[in-house]
Amino acid sequence: MLIGTLSERTGCHIETIRYYERIKLLPKPPRSGGGHRLYDREQVKRLVFIRRSRELGFSLDEIRTLLRLVDGKRYTCQEVKTITETHLDDVKRKIADLRRLQKTLATISGQCEGGLVPDCPIIDTLLSSR
Amino acid sequence: MLIGTLSERTGCHIETIRYYERIKLLPKPPRSGGGHRLYDREQVKRLVFIRRSRELGFSLDEIRTLLRLVDGKRYTCQEVKTITETHLDDVKRKIADLRRLQKTLATISGQCEGGLVPDCPIIDTLLSSR
DNA sequence: GATAAAACCTGTAGTAGCTACAGATGCAAG
DNA sequence: CTTGCATCTGTAGCTACTACAGGTTTTATC
Incomplete structure (x- = not known):
């Protein structure tokens, strides 16, 4: 899945997705031969989580903490x-x-x-x- | 009146006052021989206006418009x-x-x-x- | 008059959470 | 082969400040 598709499925702008990667809310995805980012369904889920949390007014920092808890599975x-x-x-x-x-x-x-x-x-x- | 006094009388930080000058909310004041900014009572009034408007949630752009109206005296x-x-x-x-x-x-x-x-x-x- | 401390100066970079370019590639269809 | 769209990187902009660093002026004290 290319970044455009991820963008459509989550309602996040492409620039926002790249921004989240830069600030380490999203992991660096694998790339195609030509250097395009490749995503899977796991990343759709993660980005929906972020988006939903933003809609509820959580700061990126709070979301980072929530994600760490979920990632560690020891929350x-x-x-x-x-x-x-x-x-x-x-x-x-x-x-x-x-x-x-x-x-x-x-x-x-x-x-x-x-x-x-x-x-x-x-x-x-x-x-x-x- | 030096910038520190203006700051005390209006409750605005010194940095904020210089910032307002930079973005042209406040006019460039005259300077002392050594280059320190000199203010009069008129500027206290103007800065209080700005501060009070900020407290009411007006954006700096809205305040700029309000000040233009007041300055022109044709509002x-x-x-x-x-x-x-x-x-x-x-x-x-x-x-x-x-x-x-x-x-x-x-x-x-x-x-x-x-x-x-x-x-x-x-x-x-x-x-x-x- | 010397010196020290406080206040001031300029210029730059950082904050949150993106958005908007410019200019260079990748890729698919005709 | 070329057109056109999608993607790439990197940088600058937005709001409204705040926080330095490194230098100068002013004021107070001796």
Whole structure:
């Protein structure tokens, strides 16, 4: 299987696949006589794992750790669960931060009538130190 | 006022101030005989504006636009309000995305008992293409 | 006036996670 | 044999900073 096929089957861009190889998330694949990368079904599985994890917001570093656990086959549920829950806490914190932002933005946006005058309560808010 | 003082008064790191100058968010300040940057109160105001906008999640590009409007003094409330509301929509979208993530993560984390067996429902989820 | 310490200077490289080239090959079909 | 697509390597770009290294200026103390 050539890189283009792997790309289609996983939904990862070709450049991304080569990038993952460079940073050692994917092993160096064997090559054809002309130097083209050759992949098998095992690599499809691995790349789908990576992609799925990215969709869930795991960092490449967290994914590297997960893959090491899976590769070593000596992982315990506890290790995996800990990584997941740490990440979940991150997500929760981000949501809380964004909610606060949303509130402030809605407030200052609501104060502005969108008229033609160059005296804008939004700008005023941004200019005042707090 | 030297860069260290500006830094203290605005809460921006010195490196960040120089960075903002490099990318033309801040104008090049006059220099002392020895080449040190000299700032006045006007620049404190401008930098506070930038900082406050960053805290609200505006990108440097959005801030550049806001500053251009303020600098030109020919902005209307409508222009400012549009930028703010576009940004607010962004924030709302991010919150929605993260909520979905949170749900999925909580679900898969809940399926896992955290035992010692190397058969983990989290890993299983990540390995399956959907 | 000498000296030491703090603050400042420039320029460059690193961070995350890709994406986008340029310019050179490999390979298959007509 | 040539056209055209896929692939190759290597490098630079993106956001918004941060962190040096190695040098100079300013300020404080003696």
